[in-house]
Amino acid sequence: MNDDEKYIEEFVKDLPFEDVNVRHRDALKARLLDAFPGHRLQPTDHTVPLFWRTIMRTPIAKLAVAAAIVTALWVGIRLTGHSSVAWADIARNIQNARTLVYQTVLTFENGQRQVLKAMVRDPDRTRIELPDGRTWIVDRSRGQTLLLDPNGLQALSSTTPQQMLNVYEMFRNFRNLPDFSVRRIGRRMVGTAVAEGFELRKAGEDYPITVWADPQTSLPVRLEQTAKQPDGKLIQAVTTDIVFDAELDDSLFNLEAPAGYTRRLADGPAERASKLELRVKTARKMTEILRMGLAYVQEHGGQWPDQLQDLARYGLTDDALVNPNRPNLKVGYVYRKPSTAASPQQVVLYEAYDAWNEGVNAGCADGHIEFIRNESALKERLE
Amino acid sequence: MAMIDVMCTTWMQRQAEMNNREDEHGDLIQRACRDRDAFGKLYLLHYEDVFHYCVRRLFDRHLAEDVTAIVFFKVMRNLSSFDGKAAGFRSWLFRIATNAVNDHLREARRRAEGMQRVVRNTRVDEVDAVGADEDPAERKAVLQQALLSLKSKYQTVITLRFFENMKLTEIAACLGVNPSTVRTWLSRATAKLRKKLSAGRNHGGYKP
Numbered sequence: 001m002n003d004d005e006k007y008i009e010e011f012v013k014d015l016p017f018e019d020v021n022v023r024h025r026d027a028l029k030a031r032l033l034d035a036f037p038g039h040r041l042q043p044t045d046h047t048v049p050l051f052w053r054t055i056m057r058t059p060i061a062k063l064a065v066a067a068a069i070v071t072a073l074w075v076g077i078r079l080t081g082h083s084s085v086a087w088a089d090i091a092r093n094i095q096n097a098r099t100l101v102y103q104t105v106l107t108f109e110n111g112q113r114q115v116l117k118a119m120v121r122d123p124d125r126t127r128i129e130l131p132d133g134r135t136w137i138v139d140r141s142r143g144q145t146l147l148l149d150p151n152g153l154q155a156l157s158s159t160t161p162q163q164m165l166n167v168y169e170m171f172r173n174f175r176n177l178p179d180f181s182v183r184r185i186g187r188r189m190v191g192t193a194v195a196e197g198f199e200l201r202k203a204g205e206d207y208p209i210t211v212w213a214d215p216q217t218s219l220p221v222r223l224e225q226t227a228k229q230p231d232g233k234l235i236q237a238v239t240t241d242i243v244f245d246a247e248l249d250d251s252l253f254n255l256e257a258p259a260g261y262t263r264r265l266a267d268g269p270a271e272r273a274s275k276l277e278l279r280v281k282t283a284r285k286m287t288e289i290l291r292m293g294l295a296y297v298q299e300h301g302g303q304w305p306d307q308l309q310d311l312a313r314y315g316l317t318d319d320a321l322v323n324p325n326r327p328n329l330k331v332g333y334v335y336r337k338p339s340t341a342a343s344p345q346q347v348v349l350y351e352a353y354d355a356w357n358e359g360v361n362a363g364c365a366d367g368h369i370e371f372i373r374n375e376s377a378l379k380e381r382l383e
Numbered sequence: 384m385a386m387i388d389v390m391c392t393t394w395m396q397r398q399a400e401m402n403n404r405e406d407e408h409g410d411l412i413q414r415a416c417r418d419r420d421a422f423g424k425l426y427l428l429h430y431e432d433v434f435h436y437c438v439r440r441l442f443d444r445h446l447a448e449d450v451t452a453i454v455f456f457k458v459m460r461n462l463s464s465f466d467g468k469a470a471g472f473r474s475w476l477f478r479i480a481t482n483a484v485n486d487h488l489r490e491a492r493r494r495a496e497g498m499q500r501v502v503r504n505t506r507v508d509e510v511d512a513v514g515a516d517e518d519p520a521e522r523k524a525v526l527q528q529a530l531l532s533l534k535s536k537y538q539t540v541i542t543l544r545f546f547e548n549m550k551l552t553e554i555a556a557c558l559g560v561n562p563s564t565v566r567t568w569l570s571r572a573t574a575k576l577r578k579k580l581s582a583g584r585n586h587g588g589y590k591p
Contacts, residue, residue, distance in 0.1 A: 002570070004570070004574050005544075005569070007577045008545055008573050008577060008580075011580060012526065012546065015522060017438050017523075018447075021448065024451075025430050028452050028455065029427065029430075031452070033422070033423055036419040036459065188524065189528065191443070191491060192492075192532075238445055240445075
């Protein structure tokens with residue numbers, strides 16, 4: 001070993017590098033095995049398209065985290081108090097930009113990750129692309145969305161759910177919410193360059209937004225944020241590859257289905273009928289579980305079982321616990337053991353959910369099923 | 384004599400164990416081409432190696448995880464074309480990882496150029512902007528900047544040599560070149576890297 005090599009060996013000795021993240025390892029294993037040639041996709045948690053579920057089942061909340069961070073900065077955060085000259089430059093540069101392109105990696109609590117490439121223009125028009133080619137186009141001004149799936153040549157269009165519009169309103173409102181405090185947090189390497197860090201904290205918020213900016217251009221190069229979803233689970237978003245004022249052609253935001261694609265309406269009659277069918281199927285399965293529960297009650301002096309699995313003697317199978325709406329879960333229902341003196345209307349069983357959508361089926365102590373549209377109504381019935 | 388016998392027996396046992404392990408690994412590779420579970424096992428055996436290599440080339444956990452994913456998807460697609468012995472699998476894997484890392488760095492540089500804020504031929508005088516001293520985290524930042532300013536083949540040989548502790552022949556197998564070529568690259572790479580790191584030292588940087 002020559003002198004140069006000895007020098008390098010000494011230099012690199014004991015340098016701190018990150019170790020394996022077991023969650024990433026396991027999540028990647030699941031993705032690989034799902035994609036293994038010849039493997040028939042099963043409706044597991046990994047194979048149900050995350051993108052689809054994100055949009056259709058937990059409307060926008062997760063994607064919005066990513067979009068909100070950058071777009072909020074873009075439409076303008078007016079800063080007070082601790083704003084530094086450097087931060088003011090950064091904020092001004094962001095506000096002067098006309099278009100925005102970025103990539104965000106969302107990491108969910110279960111270790112699953114979703115990479116999104118987003119393009120924002122106006123900022124009413126957004127295009128989000130996934131690595132497998134699926135694309136989501138939103139035109140807020142027209143209240144429309146288009147989901148393109150090149151694998152099945154499907155184009156699903158819908159009018160934008162109100163919840164999404166509210167999220168975009170929130171972006172706009174950022175300019176009227178000057179209650180961020182800004183703190184410098186030093187420098188670090190981001191990619192191949194040194195970046196200046198700023199921590200943006202809003203009163204009452206648990207998690208700050210961290211912005212890393214290029215000191216030479218005063219433009220952000222990396223944003224980090226942790227956010228809480230409506231169900232309390234955390235989601236981490238790291239945004240990189242941020243480009244301002246890139247040329248974004250109108251065609252990128254076209255809401256017409258490309259040639260060769262089959263167009264469907266997400267909220268058309270066929271979709272509504274399909275949803276209703278699932279709802280009825282779920283209700284039927286829940287009725288069966290309740291029937292077994294009532295048989296148990298009769299033989300146990302009015303006591304409900306401690307857990308659903310106790311109903312196995314009454315014919316409950318693993319399959320009975322699978323919710324047709326959530327086939328990825330082993331147990332797709334939440335059971336709440338009622339007291340002996342439960343009222344007939346008390347909810348003892350309801351569909352498991354991550355975030356509230358249109359409603360859930362709920363089974364009552366007298367054995368009937370109701371579809372509850374309002375989450376607060378469900379909570380009241382549970383108390 | 385007895386001592387020699389014991390040593391011989393131990394050596395033979397070790398060789399046999401190694402051969403067995405190699406056979407098992409070879410068998411696993413064969414099965415992994417068509418058997419999903421076998422592929423899962425093969426993946427778990429090598430994930431750590433690939434991630435460690437990627438994170439030492441890219442200096443960023445998230446990027447390293449992304450590239451690690453790319454590597455294993457490539458492995459899955461191309462495993463049936465791997466016709467070497469088990470001993471050569473690691474080299475084959477590292478070659479894929481090296482190509483994936485280099486592709487990523489090239490793409491990152493291209494994007495950065497598009498944004499007109501690429502660090503072109505990263506200047507050594509930027510190194511001391513980090514304020515390098517003997518703090519390992521800062522030393523790492525200095526190394527990152529200096530290393531990433533080298534040609535990718537030099538980055539590769541340095542990482543394989545000093546982080547993966549590979550011999551020249553192993554590096555050569557990974558890169559598909561002669562050991563003598565690796566020797567030349569390593570000499571040039573270490574000299575250039577040392578020069579950049581020393582320049583940092585002159586500005587208050589690292590003093591080994």
